[in-house]
Amino acid sequence: MHRPYSTPVSGGRAINLTTLLSLSACLTLIAAIYGSVGKASASGFLAVMGLFGLAPETIKPTALVLNLLVSSVVAVRCARAGHFSSKLLWPFLLLSIPAAFVGGWLPLPAVVFNRLLGVLLLLAGVPFFRGKPPAPSTISPLSAAIAMAAGARSACCPVSRAWVAASC
Secondary structure, three states: OOOOOOOEEHHHOEOOHHHHHHHHHHHHHHHHHHHHOOOOOHHHHHHHHHHOOEOHHHHHHHHHHHHHHHHHHHHHHHHHOOOOOHHHHHHHHHHHHHHHHHHHHOOOOHHHHHHHHHHHHHHHHHHHHOOOOOOOOOOOOOOHHHHHHHHHHHHHOOOOOHHHHHHO
């Protein structure tokens, strides 16, 4: 039987058209909400695709491409609004993006990926449950080691919004 479109979910099943349209609508909504406040939205993409049961082999490259697309739009909007610092951006462009692609090629078993993804998403949500807002701080450029670590971490579970945060 020929299917016009299918993408693997956990267990090798294919997504039906209704589920695919629902997933697409959720991803579009996530991109619009995160992008409207200057964020790249990788954590939202990962959470939605995980809830829809997509396989890690599908989630990783899809989240990376969607995150690059949304973060590029956000970066252009920040630059047009005058909120751009090349001094903060360059360490991430030169180090974290190549590290993210190298880390993306490393094989990671599905069980490890799912557990790591769950832990990182929970940690990303911790600030929302704090009682007080964080104290204002001065943003300064990060070291090369931190930029590379952010890229490598984002490759295993691309939750990082590093280069957009650095550019705004």
